[in-house]
Amino acid sequence: MARTHLTDLTIVARSMRVRLFSTATTILMVGVAVALMLTLLALRDATRNAFSRGTGNMHLLISADSSPMVSVLNGVFYANPPARPIEWPKFQQLARSAPWQFFIPVQQGDSYQGYPVLTSTPDFFTAFEPNDQEPWTFAEGRAFDKAFEIVLGSTVARASGLRIGDTIYLTHGIAGSRQLSTQSDAAAPHVHTDFKYTIVGILRPTGSAHDRALFSDLDSTWIIHAHDRRARESAESDATTIDDLTDADRKITGVFARLATRPGSNVTAILPATAARLRADPSITVADPGSEIKRLFAIVSNIDQVFIAMAVVVIISSGISITLALYNSMEQRRRQIAVLRVLGSSRFRILRLVLIESALLGILGCILGLAVSFVGGQAGAATLKAQLGIFLDPTLPLGPTIEVLGGTTVLAMLAGLIPAIMAYRTPVAKNLKPIA
Amino acid sequence: MPETPALHISNLSFTYPGAPEPVVRVNALSLAPGEQILLAGTSGRGKSTLLQLIAGLLELAPPTGSGSIEVGGTNLHTLSSARRDLHRGSTIGMIFQTFNLLAGFSALENVMAAMMFSKIPKREHRDRALSLLKSLGLERVQAAPDELSVGQQQRVAVARALACDPVLVLADEPTASLDPENAVIAMDLIQSACRERNAALLCTSHDPRTAERFARRASLDELAASHTLTTSGGH
Structure with missing residues (x-):
């Protein structure tokens, strides 16, 4: 008009x-x-x-790293494998030290084609949420429920092209390159060729660093490294099982912890006191991931x-x-x-x-x-x-x-x-x- | 009751700052509604300055200016700047030698632009502009000025000057840039349009053929000398 x-x-x-x-x-x-x-x-x-993504619903990250910042960078963002472990008895002692809602041991050290492998317990998928109020979800398959089963983060799955049912071998340490390598490349870094992992799950993207990791159970990684120990101790070691593990084999590199709170109560009231009490122990580093990111x-x-x-x-x-x-x-x-x-x-x-x-x-x-x-x-x-x-x-x-x-x-x-x-x-x- | 003159000037004197003597002096000049007068004279004698003073585009205040200029019974120079602008838009139409049509506007919009600053109801602007252009014989109302012939541009300029039903139209050398044939057409258009709308016309020109068209003619010298100029020379 x-x-x-x-x-x-x-x-x-x-x-x-x-x-x-x-x-x-x-x-x-x-x-x-x-x-x-x-x-x-x-x-x-x-x-x-x-x-801010990746720390999810944990209140504290406990490790033996040199500082809380390093602890968060290594434990949540996979910057480097933590250098110092926490012994299993210490973990058990810490687990009894406060009323935890969850207290999940995690361990890093192995990798697949440069992507870090985080080993943990089944609680990792059921209690820990990578983003607050956003639990893990699977694009395919399920969480691991027995030894030598492994779950892929979404980025790893996409980059590697691996599918449910495929098998892989893990590398000791983190290789510098993330270029895909075949199993025959195993010469340079130490590949745990005696232990084959089966892929049982592929996660949906979380928007966190966890998308670039693989997840398996603690027992498997302990068995692999116990096997290496036994091989060094005896040239003719037979197959290693969970029964061969000693307390020294049961090492972890961190703990994802969340305090139990009653409905309506505020965690900010008890978190600082709990963290301060834990920090009195010089053998561990206690990080509040939220504060460290700030x-x-x-x-x-x-x-x-x-x-x-x-x-x-x-x-x-x-x-x-x-x-x-x-x-x-x-x-x-x-x-x-x-x-x-x-x-x-x-x-x-x-x-x-x-x-x-x-x-x-x-x-x-x-x-x-x-x-x-x-x-x-x-x-x-x-x-x-x-x-x-x-x-x-x-x-x-x-x-x-x-x-x-x-x-x-x-x-x-x-x-x-x-x-x-x-x-x-x-x-x-x-x-x-x-x-x- | 006597009719309010379209234009009434008395004791006008205006000197440009720094100039030794006044460039314009008019003792008395009165123009009745619908009346037409030609202001003759060569270039540089102050004809355009007088038009600008009448339109309130130049300040008439001591020490450079004195006297009174009333358009439609209102002395523009006693009004505030904003009210003077408004009064000018409503009571005076101006036609220029080079038309001064707005670039980027269509012919229709050029005419509508004249009503923007008036009290004419907004809903009437378009229809009034269309009707005016049609009555002046322009069909290509959506064309831009540079798409129109000189004659057509002249029609747009005349329509714009008459858009607000002014009591006075000031035409400053309207035929100076036209060939003789178009000059005749242009003057026919301007004079008849003003006559039809009962608008007084004050036209400046140094062209004798244009001057011959006016019953009333005067030069600035005559205006300065006369006590009451209501008629002078002409046919």
Whole structure:
């Protein structure tokens, strides 16, 4: 339906259309700046979220690592196999030290094609949740329930192409490369070729580092390493069974622990006291994963701030580009302003028209930037997930997004202030004269 | 009760800042509704300056200016800047030598733009503009100015000047950039359109053929000398 009358927005739209190239490049510049800022903010939040995943519903992580931070990096994010073990009697002593809801022993040390293997008890799949309120779910198969059964994290399954029923051999330690290797490559690192694992389950993605791990039972790994010990002790050792294990063979590298709480009671009241009591034991390291991740982000937030500051500079540059675009167009638009004044427009309305135009350039740039960062974020997250198994939630954080969009629009209006004042002061009579 | 003149000027004097003597001096000039007058004179004599003073586009205040200019009974120069702009849009139509049509706007939108700043109800803008353009013989109302011939552009400029039913139309050298044939057509259009709408017309021109079309003619020198110019020369 045809418009019955013109509005200020019509005049601004026509003005922008007349200078289409300048308008488009200015919007593009604002859009790129906004997209950069939103992407950085989304990336920062997504990274934090990604690091927040994996600790799930555990309250404490107990290990023999050198510090709580190392303990969390190794125990939850599989940075390195923990160097020092916890002996089984110590585990049993700790298990009796507090009213635990769960107290799950875990052990790392072996790998498959560079992917770490975490061994544990069946509680790992039933009591521990990789993300709070999000229990494990299986894409195929089930959890291990007897020795030499193994479950694959989603990334491992995708990268290796292994299926339920396939068999694999584990490597002692973590090989540097994650390139797929065949069993005949077993020469360099020590492959436990005497013990074949059968794949019984494939997990759904959790968005945590656990997706890049394999999971098996503790008994199996103890048997394998007891077998190695027995082989060293006697050249003709027969098959090793669980009955051959000694307390020295039963080593773990960590414990995922959660305190039992009564309904309605708050764990924050008893957690610090329990942690402090445990820390009195110098042979163990007690980490509160939530606190350690906060500490980690406190360290990296300085880098964040540098990137955000750079993005702010880019946004300010885009504001300057709005000023320049409008300033440079002033020569062209002086006649238009003079005509509008003759038609009855006040000086203030002329000023308002230029401010509306600069705000509109900012708003359109914001919309472009929002679209680019949304599409780019989705595409980037999909690529990271597909190629590296890293789960980054590309959702733009609402509060900061509103701040960026609002701030950019205000900045755009401020950028239009000088050209608007020029327009306000445009002498009408002089600009109505015929062009020589 | 005497009819309010479309234009009434008395004791007007205006000097550009720094200039040694006034560029415009009008002792008295009155123009009745529908009346048409030609202001003759060569370039640089102050004709355009007088038009801009009448339109309130130049400040008429001491020490550079003095006197009174009333359009439709209202002295524009006693109004605030914003009210003067509004009053100009509603009571004065202007036609320029180079038309000064708005780039990026269609012919129709150029005419509608004139009503944006008036009190004409918004819902009527489009219909009024369409009707006006049709009455002036322009069919291609959606065309951009640069898609129209010079004659068609002239029609749009005239329609825009008349869009708000002004009491006074100021035409500043409207035929200066036209060939003689188009100049005749343009002046026919401007004069008849003003006559039909009872709008007074003050036209400036240094073209004798244009001047011959007006019953009332005056030069700035005559306006400065006369005590009450209500008629002068002409046919």
